[in-house]
Amino acid sequence: MRIFVYGRLPERWRERFEAFFDVKWWDWAKEGRFLTDEELLEYIGDREIIVLESAPLSAAVIENSKSLKVIAVCKGTPSNIDVKAATQRGIIVFNTPARNADAVADLTVGLIIMSARSIVPALQSVIQGDWYRRGPLWAYLAFQGFELKGRVVGIIGFGAIGRRVARRLKGFGMDILVYDPFIAPEMIEAFQANP
Numbered sequence: 703m704r705i706f707v708y709g710r711l712p713e714r715w716r717e718r719f720e721a722f723f724d725v726k727w728w729d730w731a732k733e734g735r736f737l738t739d740e741e742l743l744e745y746i747g748d749r750e751i752i753v754l755e756s757a758p759l760s761a762a763v764i765e766n767s768k769s770l771k772v773i774a775v776c777k778g779t780p781s782n783i784d785v786k787a788a789t790q791r792g793i794i795v796f797n798t799p800a801r802n803a804d805a806v807a808d809l810t811v812g813l814i815i816m817s818a819r820s821i822v823p824a825l826q827s828v829i830q831g832d833w834y835r836r837g838p839l840w841a842y843l844a845f846q847g848f849e850l851k852g853r854v855v856g857i858i859g860f861g862a863i864g865r866r867v868a869r870r871l872k873g874f875g876m877d878i879l880v881y882d883p884f885i886a887p888e889m890i891e892a893f894q895a896n897p
Contacts, residue, residue: 704723704724704749705719705749705752705753706726706727706752706753707719707728707754708728708754709731709756709757710731728745736757739763746769748768749770750771750772751774752770753774754773754775754776759773761786764783764793765787765791770793772796773788773794773795777798778801778803780795783795799862800862800863803863806866808870810863811867811871814850818848819845820846820847823845824841824845850875851874851876852875852876853877854876855878855879856880857879860890860895868893872893880895880897
């Protein structure tokens with residue numbers, strides 16, 4: 703199989719790919735840019751598979767890539783691909799749902815903690831020297847924040863990310879409310895959350 707990898711892959715994956723396939727590479731993150739449609743068509747050439755992350759793949763490129771059979775998108779949704787154009791050409795498009803769900807859940811919980819504990823304003827205050835000018839009592843009163851334990855958080859959408867956020871926040875002793883019309887209430891309750 704002839705493959706074009708248009709993105710970042712760990713070195714161990716490169717070795718595995720090259721052991722079994724004829725592979726061309728373009729690491730847009732390392733190169734600092736996406737390829738133009740003309741350059742992309744040249745790289746794809748007679749490749750049957752393209753593996754990519756968030757780089758765009760237009761209808762024009764899909765329509766003019768005569769050997770292309772599979773587009774593998776290494777992210778949750780193939781929003782950077784003209785799926786309609788691929789479907790019309792009979793090209794299979796698949797993605798990797800929940801690939802970054804843990805990272806997004808971690809970031810979400812981190813942002814909740816930052817908000818609850820006033821971390822950003824407190825940091826800005828220290829950088830600006832307010833702590834020294836106004837004193838620790840002022841800082842204590844200005845940036846006291848609140849604990850997460852016993853608080854209620856609402857999660858809209860209980861897919862891969864929503865479930866991971868709920869699991870993490872449960873560890874803080876929070877009560878979880880969930881809204882997702884596509885998930886059975888029993889599944890929400892199984893996470894000790896309230897629909």
